[in-house]
Amino acid sequence: MENFFLDNKDVLFHFDTMDLDRIIKLFEDDFKEAQTYPEAPKNIEDAKDSYKRVMEIVGSIAAEYMAPYAAEVDEQGVILENGEVRLAPATSRAWDMLSKAELTGMAMSRKYGGLNMPMTLLTMAGEVLSRADASFLNLGLQQDIGLTLENFGNEDQKQRIIPLLAQGKETSAMILTEPDAGSDLQAVSLKATQAPDGTWRLNGVKRFITNGCGRIGLVLARSEDREGARGLSLFLYHRDKHTKIRRVEEKLGIHGSPTCEMQFDNAPAELVGERGWGLIKYTMWLMNSARLSVASQGVGIAEAAYREAEKYARERIQFGAPIINLPPVFEMLTNMRVSIEAARSLLYETARAVEMKEGLERYSQKHPEQADALKADIKKYTKLAALYTPMAKLFNTEMANKVTYDAIQIHGGTGYMKDFSVERHYRDARITNIYEGTSQLQVVAAIGGVMSGVAASIMDEFENEDWSELPAALIDSVKAMRTKFEKAQLAVREAGNEQYTNFHARRLVEMATDIIISWLMLRDGRHSERKLKAAEIFITLARPRIEAHSTFVLNNHDCYLKNYQTIIEEF
Amino acid sequence: MGLNIVVLVKQVPDTKNVTGKAMNDDGTVNRAALPAIFNPEDLHALEAALTIKDSYPDTRINVVTMGPPSATQVLKDALYRGADFVTLVSDRRFAGADTLATSYALKCAIEKIGSVDFVFCGRQAIDGDTAQVGPQTAEKLGMNQITCVSAFEAVNIGNKELTVRRSIEGGYEILKAKAPLLLTFTNEGFAPRPPSARRVMMYKNAVATATNDKSYEECYMNMSSCQDNEIIALWDLSSINADPQNCGLAGSPTKVKKIDSVVLAAREIKMIPATKEGIGALVQELVADHTIG
Numbered sequence: 037m038e039n040f041f042l043d044n045k046d047v048l049f050h051f052d053t054m055d056l057d058r059i060i061k062l063f064e065d066d067f068k069e070a071q072t073y074p075e076a077p078k079n080i081e082d083a084k085d086s087y088k089r090v091m092e093i094v095g096s097i098a099a100e101y102m103a104p105y106a107a108e109v110d111e112q113g114v115i116l117e118n119g120e121v122r123l124a125p126a127t128s129r130a131w132d133m134l135s136k137a138e139l140t141g142m143a144m145s146r147k148y149g150g151l152n153m154p155m156t157l158l159t160m161a162g163e164v165l166s167r168a169d170a171s172f173l174n175l176g177l178q179q180d181i182g183l184t185l186e187n188f189g190n191e192d193q194k195q196r197i198i199p200l201l202a203q204g205k206e207t208s209a210m211i212l213t214e215p216d217a218g219s220d221l222q223a224v225s226l227k228a229t230q231a232p233d234g235t236w237r238l239n240g241v242k243r244f245i246t247n248g249c250g251r252i253g254l255v256l257a258r259s260e261d262r263e264g265a266r267g268l269s270l271f272l273y274h275r276d277k278h279t280k281i282r283r284v285e286e287k288l289g290i291h292g293s294p295t296c297e298m299q300f301d302n303a304p305a306e307l308v309g310e311r312g313w314g315l316i317k318y319t320m321w322l323m324n325s326a327r328l329s330v331a332s333q334g335v336g337i338a339e340a341a342y343r344e345a346e347k348y349a350r351e352r353i354q355f356g357a358p359i360i361n362l363p364p365v366f367e368m369l370t371n372m373r374v375s376i377e378a379a380r381s382l383l384y385e386t387a388r389a390v391e392m393k394e395g396l397e398r399y400s401q402k403h404p405e406q407a408d409a410l411k412a413d414i415k416k417y418t419k420l421a422a423l424y425t426p427m428a429k430l431f432n433t434e435m436a437n438k439v440t441y442d443a444i445q446i447h448g449g450t451g452y453m454k455d456f457s458v459e460r461h462y463r464d465a466r467i468t469n470i471y472e473g474t475s476q477l478q479v480v481a482a483i484g485g486v487m488s489g490v491a492a493s494i495m496d497e498f499e500n501e502d503w504s505e506l507p508a509a510l511i512d513s514v515k516a517m518r519t520k521f522e523k524a525q526l527a528v529r530e531a532g533n534e535q536y537t538n539f540h541a542r543r544l545v546e547m548a549t550d551i552i553i554s555w556l557m558l559r560d561g562r563h564s565e566r567k568l569k570a571a572e573i574f575i576t577l578a579r580p581r582i583e584a585h586s587t588f589v590l591n592n593h594d595c596y597l598k599n600y601q602t603i604i605e606e607f
Numbered sequence: 608m609g610l611n612i613v614v615l616v617k618q619v620p621d622t623k624n625v626t627g628k629a630m631n632d633d634g635t636v637n638r639a640a641l642p643a644i645f646n647p648e649d650l651h652a653l654e655a656a657l658t659i660k661d662s663y664p665d666t667r668i669n670v671v672t673m674g675p676p677s678a679t680q681v682l683k684d685a686l687y688r689g690a691d692f693v694t695l696v697s698d699r700r701f702a703g704a705d706t707l708a709t710s711y712a713l714k715c716a717i718e719k720i721g722s723v724d725f726v727f728c729g730r731q732a733i734d735g736d737t738a739q740v741g742p743q744t745a746e747k748l749g750m751n752q753i754t755c756v757s758a759f760e761a762v763n764i765g766n767k768e769l770t771v772r773r774s775i776e777g778g779y780e781i782l783k784a785k786a787p788l789l790l791t792f793t794n795e796g797f798a799p800r801p802p803s804a805r806r807v808m809m810y811k812n813a814v815a816t817a818t819n820d821k822s823y824e825e826c827y828m829n830m831s832s833c834q835d836n837e838i839i840a841l842w843d844l845s846s847i848n849a850d851p852q853n854c855g856l857a858g859s860p861t862k863v864k865k866i867d868s869v870v871l872a873a874r875e876i877k878m879i880p881a882t883k884e885g886i887g888a889l890v891q892e893l894v895a896d897h898t899i900g
Binding site for chain 1: 800801802803804805806807808809811
C-alpha cells in the first residue's frame, strides 16, 4: 500500500529529529488528560508513537484516496447548482475518509472532540495531503476555524460548534475578503448591526471565500460606527437561507476547492470575543495560522512536482541516454530537491516557534502561578513566530512556483500537455504566493523583525552553538553572508527613509531568510551526511544571491524611486 | 435498536508484496517472506458491518478470527476501524485445519457468542482462494447464506432483513433475506474506511497475554491503556466446546499430495449454456477426461 508519509524520507527525517518534547509537555499539560481520555498519551514517547501512527493514516489516505483522483478533481472542478456547491465526488470522499479516521479535529482539544495534536503535526499532515491534491484545503481550514473559536470564543460557542467541526459533520470557512477589501482588510464594509435584543445581523457581500459553502463561518464585519481596523469585529455564523452563494469562481488552479461569492441578507450571527478586535487580534491570529498551512501546501505541491520530474528525467531517453545525466537537468533537479528540503526545514522550525508560543500561552493560562516565570519565553516565541511565519510563507510558496516551473521544463513539451500532472502542479502552486497574504505582504510582515533585531537574535543563537564537528569553511561562509546582509541593513537604516526601506524590504527579508535557512540546514547536517551536503549546496547557491542583493542595496540604485513614474506613466 | 453482527476475518500472507522466496522447497508457504495483512475482502465485510452501525449505532460488531497469537494484529486493526469486540480463537490443536475444520471451529465460536443476527465474511482469502469457509460455516450453523455481496439495497432493522446486491456472472441479482443470515462480500463495494486515529491511540497497546501460565485458558488480553476494557477475548478449543476430533489436522480430510507451480496462460474459454442440457454435457465431458468422478 502506498503511503505519502512513509515513502518520504525527508519528512521522516524531520519527524525523527525535530524537538517536540517541550511542546508535548505544554500541550498535554503534564499528561493530565491520560486519566480522563484513554487515547491521551501518558508520556512523551507515547505521544510521539501515537503521532507517528496518525501520520501513517494521513499518508495512507493521501496516497490511496486522494492522489489517484487529483487529476479527475481538477477536471471536474466544483459546480454551483440551485445556490449550493457540488464538490467533485473524490473531494467529498476524501473528507468522508478523514472524518471516519477522526482526523478532522486533529489539533482541537479533546474536550471538544479533537485529538489535541500539535500544530507541527498538522503542518506535516498539510504537506502530505497537498502533495496528493493541492486543492484539498479543508483539513487545515477546519483547524484554523476551530482553534480561533477555542482561543477567542465563549464556552457556549465552543461547546456548540467545535464538536461539529472536530467530527467533520460540518465544514467551515474564514470569510474576510470583499471586492474592495483584499490585501487591505481594514477596508472591510460588510455591515453587522445589533438589534435591541442584542442579536446581530450581517448584510453585504464577500468575495473569493474558500469553501464559502461550508456551514460554519467566521465573518469579519464592520460593527462599529468608525472606519479602519478598530471598527471591525469577528462573527460566528451558521449558514442558512439568509446567505446566498452567488457564484463560484473559475480559477487557474486548485479547481477542487470552491471559491465562493456570498451575499448576506440579514444573516443572523454571533459576536466572537470583544467588539473592535475582529481584525487586529482574532483575524490576525487566524491568518497567521492559515499562512503556516499555505507554507506547508507549497512544500507538498513542490514535492509532488519534483517526484514527477525526477521520474521523467530517469525514463526519458534523448541523445542515447536518460536526460538525468545531462548537466542542465541534474542541476535543475538538485536545486529543486535542495530548495524543497530548505523549505521543509524552515517550515518545521516555524511550526515549532508558533507552537511554543501557543503552548506557553495556553500553559500559563492554566497555571497562573507560573505566568511570571514564563513571560520572557512567551515574549521570545511571540517575536520568533511573528518573523518565521511570513518568512516561511514567502520562501516556501515562491519555492513551489519555481520548482513546479522547473518540473515542466524537465518534461519539455510533454510537461506542457495535460497528459502529465506537472502542469496541474504548476497551476496549483500559483495561488500559494497570493492567498492568505501575497508575498509582498509577507515582506511587510517580516521586515520589522528583520530590521529590529529578531533575525539577528536567531543568527546569534545559531552562531553560538558548537559547530566544531562540521567543516569550518561552511560555517564561515554563513557568517560572511551575515556580514554582507548587515552592511545592506545598515545602509537602509542610515538612509532613514521609509520609502527606501520599503523598496529594499524584500531584498533584506530574503537575505535574512537565506542565512537562517543555511543554519537550519547545517543543524540538519549534524544528523546526516546527506543533509550536510544539501546544506553545502544551499549555502553555495545562497551566497551569491546575498552578494547580489547586498551590492544592489549598497550601490543605491535610486533610479527606481526617482524614475518609476516616468517609465510607467510616460509610456 | 441494533443488530448483532459477527465478522469473520483472517490474517493472510500478502501475496501482492512478496519480499523474498514465497514458497519453500517442500511446496509450503514461506510465511517469513510475506508480510501478514488483513485479508482484503474481509475488510470489505467489516466495512459493510460498520456502515450498518453508522446508521444504527446500537449495532454490536464482534470480529472473530481463528489463528496464531500473531493474528491479534488484524483484530487490533478491526478495533481501530470501529469493531466493538474482537475475539481470537486460538489453540495449538487448531493447527493444520482445512476449510472444514476451520468452519467447524468458527461455528463453535459463533455459537458461544450466542444471539447473532448476521455473520459477515470476505468471499475468500487470498492465500487459499477456496471461498469455502463462509458457506461451510453457514451450513454448520443452519443459517441461510448469500455469497458475493457487493452492496446493500435496503437494511430493514425492525425485521432484521437485508436486501442485497449479489454479483453473478455477467451482472448481479437482488436478493432479500432475514436474519439469521451469513453473507460473504466481494471487494466491489464497501471500500474499507481508514483506521480511526483516536481508536489507534486507544488500542495500540493491546497485547495478547494470558492471565496465567496456562497459556490457552480462556482469558482476555491485557489492555495496558485501558485495563478495564476487556475487549480482546482469547478463546481456546475447550472454551468454545469444540470436539478435538473435528479440529486441526484431525478434523481435516483434505490432504495435500503435491504442489505444482502452475503458470497460467491465456486460453480460449468455453461458455456453457445455463440449461439442464448444457450442464449435463459439461458433466459428461469432465467425467470423460477424469476431471471428476
